[in-house]
């Protein structure tokens with residue numbers, strides 16, 4: 001069936017460079033916060049879904065494709081994972097994956113837009129799951145750039161940037177000063193993780209992020225996977241560390257504890273994803 005089943009249904013599209021990425025559904029919320037337009041729809045295919053400024057962020061039946069790949073290479077490989085920071089991540093999916101590790105004692109979630117958290121808790125409760133009630137989670141409504149700038153040296157075992165695309169409130173999260181602060185606040189053996197966009201739909205942004213992270217950290221590598229609702233469906237996440245590429249060496253005890261509840265991530269998948277760099281990206285990064 002290559003035509004709409006029902007010509008009267010409502011389609012919600014993200015437009016990127018002459019292509020549109022759409023889901024069919026019903027609108028539940030459409031409001032403007034101080035920072036952005038927040039839209040939540042009930043989609044036919046992927047359950048309830050969130051858009052910020054008309055760009056797809058997540059959906060109930062897509063979120064694990066994204067959050068598992070952002071979180072587990074970092075948390076399965078870092079030397080210690082007692083104390084972590086998430087910048088962004090207001091839907092709660094990244095926090096939920098982090099808090100699956102019993103070793104995590106304290107997790108700071110720093111989200112600039114309280115409305116994203118409130119609406120996600122109300123309309124997308126399965127994405128954050130138990131994270132919202134977990135006493136290890138501290139929610140801070142603040143600008144992640146300021147938070148990171150004022151944090152002490154070497155205070156986190158992992159730092160995860162779960163942002164929207166680099167425009168509007170997220171623009172400064174792809175900037176050298178911010179990423180240098182992220183490195184400064186990481187403890188030895190710690191891992192930095194950032195969503196690094198699509199190698200197809202956002203090639204320049206994708207290459208710029210990898211180049212920047214490589215310039216700042218001793219070791220940095222992207223993985224490639226898929227989030228079918230995002231532009232092109234082809235996505236990437238970049239990991240970095242000092243001393244050695246800790247993210248390439250998952251601890252088997254953690255892998256065994258986490259894998260059974262993952263739908264995409266496993267240590268085998270991760271190994272392949274780090275190898276899955278397309279030839280044109282490899283050439284561009286030389």
Ligand code: SPD
Pocket residue numbers: 055056057058066089090091092093094162163164165195230231
């Ligand atoms: N173009 C989509 C980029 C969104 C990446 N972040 C999504 C946030 C999910 N927690």
